Amino acid sequence: MAIWQGKRSLEVLTLTLQGEKFALEAGRVQEILDLVNVTEVPGGPAFLNGLVNVRGKVVPLADLRLKFEMTPAPATIDTRIIVINILLDGEMTTVGLLADKVHEVTEMNAEVLEDTPKIGMRWRPEFIRCIGKHSGDFIAVLDIDRVFEEGDRAAAAATGSTSAPAQDAA
Amino acid sequence: MSGGGDPTDTFRQEAQELLEQLEQILLDLTRTPDNPELVDSTFRALHTIKGSGSMFGFDEVAGFTHHVESAFDLVRKGKVAMTAVLADIALAGKDHIRNLIERPESADPAAGKAILARLEATVGGHGAAEAPKPADAAAPIAAPTAPTAKWRVQFRLPTDALATGTNPLLLIDELRSLGQATVTPLLDKIPRLEALNATEIHIGWDVALETDKPKTAIEDVFMFVMDEMELKIEPIDEPKPVSAPIAAAPAPTVPAAPTAPKPAAQPAKSTTEALKSGGSIRVPAERLDNLMDRVGELVIAQSRLKQIAAASQDGEFKSISEEIERLALELRDTTMGVRMVPIAQLFGRFRRLVHDLAGELGKEINLTTSGEETELDKTVIERLNDPLVHLIRNSIDHGLESPEARKDAGKAAQGHIHLSARHTGDKVLISITDDGKGLDRARIRARAEENGLIQPGQEMSDSELFQVIFQPGFSTAQKVTNLSGRGVGMDVVKRTLDALRGSIDIASTTGKGTEITLRLPLTLAIIDGLLVRIGQGRYVIPLSAVEECVELPPVEESRVNGSNFLNIRGDLVPFLRLREMFNATTPPDKYQKVVVVSANEMRVGLVVDQVIGDHQTVIKSLSKLHKGVGTFSGATILGDGTVALILEIGHLVARGQRERNLKLAS
Numbered sequence: 030m031a032i033w034q035g036k037r038s039l040e041v042l043t044l045t046l047q048g049e050k051f052a053l054e055a056g057r058v059q060e061i062l063d064l065v066n067v068t069e070v071p072g073g074p075a076f077l078n079g080l081v082n083v084r085g086k087v088v089p090l091a092d093l094r095l096k097f098e099m100t101p102a103p104a105t106i107d108t109r110i111i112v113i114n115i116l117l118d119g120e121m122t123t124v125g126l127l128a129d130k131v132h133e134v135t136e137m138n139a140e141v142l143e144d145t146p147k148i149g150m151r152w153r154p155e156f157i158r159c160i161g162k163h164s165g166d167f168i169a170v171l172d173i174d175r176v177f178e179e180g181d182r183a184a185a186a187a188t189g190s191t192s193a194p195a196q197d198a199a
Numbered sequence: 200m201s202g203g204g205d206p207t208d209t210f211r212q213e214a215q216e217l218l219e220q221l222e223q224i225l226l227d228l229t230r231t232p233d234n235p236e237l238v239d240s241t242f243r244a245l246h247t248i249k250g251s252g253s254m255f256g257f258d259e260v261a262g263f264t265h266h267v268e269s270a271f272d273l274v275r276k277g278k279v280a281m282t283a284v285l286a287d288i289a290l291a292g293k294d295h296i297r298n299l300i301e302r303p304e305s306a307d308p309a310a311g312k313a314i315l316a317r318l319e320a321t322v323g324g325h326g327a328a329e330a331p332k333p334a335d336a337a338a339p340i341a342a343p344t345a346p347t348a349k350w351r352v353q354f355r356l357p358t359d360a361l362a363t364g365t366n367p368l369l370l371i372d373e374l375r376s377l378g379q380a381t382v383t384p385l386l387d388k389i390p391r392l393e394a395l396n397a398t399e400i401h402i403g404w405d406v407a408l409e410t411d412k413p414k415t416a417i418e419d420v421f422m423f424v425m426d427e428m429e430l431k432i433e434p435i436d437e438p439k440p441v442s443a444p445i446a447a448a449p450a451p452t453v454p455a456a457p458t459a460p461k462p463a464a465q466p467a468k469s470t471t472e473a474l475k476s477g478g479s480i481r482v483p484a485e486r487l488d489n490l491m492d493r494v495g496e497l498v499i500a501q502s503r504l505k506q507i508a509a510a511s512q513d514g515e516f517k518s519i520s521e522e523i524e525r526l527a528l529e530l531r532d533t534t535m536g537v538r539m540v541p542i543a544q545l546f547g548r549f550r551r552l553v554h555d556l557a558g559e560l561g562k563e564i565n566l567t568t569s570g571e572e573t574e575l576d577k578t579v580i581e582r583l584n585d586p587l588v589h590l591i592r593n594s595i596d597h598g599l600e601s602p603e604a605r606k607d608a609g610k611a612a613q614g615h616i617h618l619s620a621r622h623t624g625d626k627v628l629i630s631i632t633d634d635g636k637g638l639d640r641a642r643i644r645a646r647a648e649e650n651g652l653i654q655p656g657q658e659m660s661d662s663e664l665f666q667v668i669f670q671p672g673f674s675t676a677q678k679v680t681n682l683s684g685r686g687v688g689m690d691v692v693k694r695t696l697d698a699l700r701g702s703i704d705i706a707s708t709t710g711k712g713t714e715i716t717l718r719l720p721l722t723l724a725i726i727d728g729l730l731v732r733i734g735q736g737r738y739v740i741p742l743s744a745v746e747e748c749v750e751l752p753p754v755e756e757s758r759v760n761g762s763n764f765l766n767i768r769g770d771l772v773p774f775l776r777l778r779e780m781f782n783a784t785t786p787p788d789k790y791q792k793v794v795v796v797s798a799n800e801m802r803v804g805l806v807v808d809q810v811i812g813d814h815q816t817v818i819k820s821l822s823k824l825h826k827g828v829g830t831f832s833g834a835t836i837l838g839d840g841t842v843a844l845i846l847e848i849g850h851l852v853a854r855g856q857r858e859r860n861l862k863l864a865s
Contacts, residue, residue: 035668066839066841068736069736069846071781072830073779073828074824077824082840085495086819087819087821087822087835088822088841089821089822117822122822122823177824188499
């Protein structure tokens with residue numbers, strides 16, 4: 030696995046989505062914000078349905094829970110926005126990720142990181158980079174670029190479907 | 200291009216500007232080949248490119264440019280006559296130089312050789328292709344048989360010449376290299392000690408020079424400073440040697456006559472150049488964009504401050520808030536001003552295009568321009584290039600007839616294309632006018648019906664019919680030429696203009712010509728918008744598209760599934776229920792409002808819950824992740840920090856019109 034090759038350990042940020050623990054490479058994270066007003070984008074892809082203001086920038090907000098086919102629960106006092114940069118068609122794009130709770134930045138030793146098993150996974154394996162063990166729990170490290178590559182295709186599909194009802198209305 | 204300190208980047212940028220200038224000069228030369236000033240300017244531009252090219256290691260550029268320069272040196276000396284053909288070759292040479300500089304790996308050496316061969320064939324056996332010498336070919340070689348003559352050279356440099364890198368000692372050394380020189384300083388203008396600034400030049404020089412070189416060789420020494428300096432070159436002794444160098448040149452009067460009045464005749468042009476280089480600085484475009492972003496954020500933060508101040512009782516706080524508002528708005532206007540560039544930059548490029556197309560199509564074309572000083576946002580200008588190229592090509596290819604056909608129609612053989620730009624209110628109008636045959640209504644109509652773009656027999660005004668041209672897949676050209684007629688392009692033009700929030704109008708008279716007018720906003724960064732509420736969400740409608748706001752009649756409201764049409768003063772206007780489109784879940788307001796917007800002379804009503812008021816909007820584009828959402832053109836940040844979406848009117852109007860057409864068809 031390329032992710033920790035040459036390195037002894039991987040620094041990750043751990044977070045909770047619908048009671049499940051996940052991890053993100055800490056190097057990718059720009060900042061963590063409290064939940065702010067989210068503007069809905071009618072006709073946008075379902076999991077990318079919001080826009081937020083991050084220091085004067087308009088940033089799309091992704092709800093990963095929808096990507097993992099979880100039923101989203103309403104926001105709580107623990108809800109946070111994780112701001113990360115992703116590479117989209119060769120362009121750096123800032124994106125916000127909605128998390129039910131953000132825990133800590135921690136190191137995972139190379140020994141505890143394992144390849145994603147092809148079977149027996151609760152989530153679509155292509156979004157998971159590897160599995161790590163941390164204080165007795167298994168934690169899936171997200172392959173965040175892959176999630177948004179998919180999002181791109183979903184966006185195209187979503188707009189196709191929104192224009193259809195309009196024609197029905199006529 | 201990044202604005203780093205890499206000197207080769209600086210060279211590239213400067214060379215690009217020089218090449219652009221050179222192109223304009225050469226195009227002028229194709230018309231007036233016997234203008235010696237233009238020949239001189241060409242020579243100087245080439246010389247500078249060669250010199251700095253070799254300085255920065257662009258040896259290919261220096262080598263190639265040397266040949267072209269040598270050819271123009273011969274012209275300058277009157278050994279070869281300047282012709283339009285030579286100017287054409289030089290234009291090709293210029294393109295090759297640009298290739299060598301910008302894409303050295305892809306530049307084709309064979310192409311360069313071909314150009315040089317043509318050059319050689321044109322200037323003939325005058326040694327144009329002599330071995331390239333490194334930087335200093337400045338002193339041209341004159342006929343060795345010329346007798347020695349005595350010259351008195353008096354010169355004074357501008358007082359700030361040292362600051363621009365001129366070294367008088369080098370000039371004197373160069374004079375010395377021409378022959379026997381006696382140098383006397385002229386000290387009469389030196390100020391008193393207390394007024395003396397050591398970095399200024401107050402000394403003049405008087406040089407008695409005995410040389411076998413002609414007068415032009417002496418002038419060449421001062422080539423790069425001539426415009427700003429005082430220079431007097433007179434023969435000492437008998438006048439006979441003066442005529443000698445002239446006689447050596449075959450073209451009569453040309454080389455000698457213009458040289459004397461040159462310092463006086465040129466300032467008009469050169470002072471503007473001097474002002475340009477002295478009064479402005481080069482800034483990477485990226486930094487300007489960043490500045491604009493910051494200012495946009497400042498304006499947003501300021502409007503939040505204003506809201507808090509309005510609710511506050513503290514008079515001092517309020518006055519500070521007002522002060523900051525004034526400053527922020529001034530800063531915004533100034534920053535926008537910085538981004539404005541004259542459209543002359545863009546128009547200049549089209550001269551070449553027209554020149555080349557005229558040659559390719561065998562048409563005679565006279566291109567005129569007006570309003571070149573009109574300023575537009577830098578981004579708008581950049582994005583306008585392709586659509587304008589396309590429109591001009593179309594005008595030339597489809598609009599203008601061949602010289603024979605023009606004569607038959609009783610017009611001058613030479614076609615006329617006019618580009619103009621002017622301001623009206625907060626818009627800029629750019630129009631392309633030709634005096635060609637005009638648009639063929641019948642053919643457009645037939646073609647549009649054939650493609651199903653309009654219904655057979657549908658009543659349409661001319662301007663509505665002409666808009667059909669911009670539909671994808673439309674082309675009436677019976678023969679597809681290299682230039683146009685593939686039916687791609689016009690829809691791209693339209694799309695680009697939509698993206699720039701501009702519009703396009705066509706007026707055409709059969710047999711007389713066509714005028715295409717583009718209407719563009721002054722800037723892309725900020726728009727005036729109308730803030731509306733739909734459900735819980737707030738949205739911005741560009742104010743320029745808003746025609747009126749009316750209340751939705753309760754009758755219409757109750758008819759949820761009925762026809763969505765509104766009778767506005769006898770006109771049937773389709774309306775869109777944005778609440779439904781945007782899936783609003785809150786109960787609707789009791790009195791629904793309709794904002795009537797228009798685009799391309801078509802109207803559509805947008806039903807909203809509440810019209811909040813006008814709102815000046817700093818536009819933020821949506822990320823690629825939301826690229827597929829056509830309903831919105833961008834987003835903005837409101838005073839309370841919330842993001843609001845900006846409605847894309849073109850998209851909504853098209854949707855409304857589709858419904859209207861379906862209804863009319865049924």
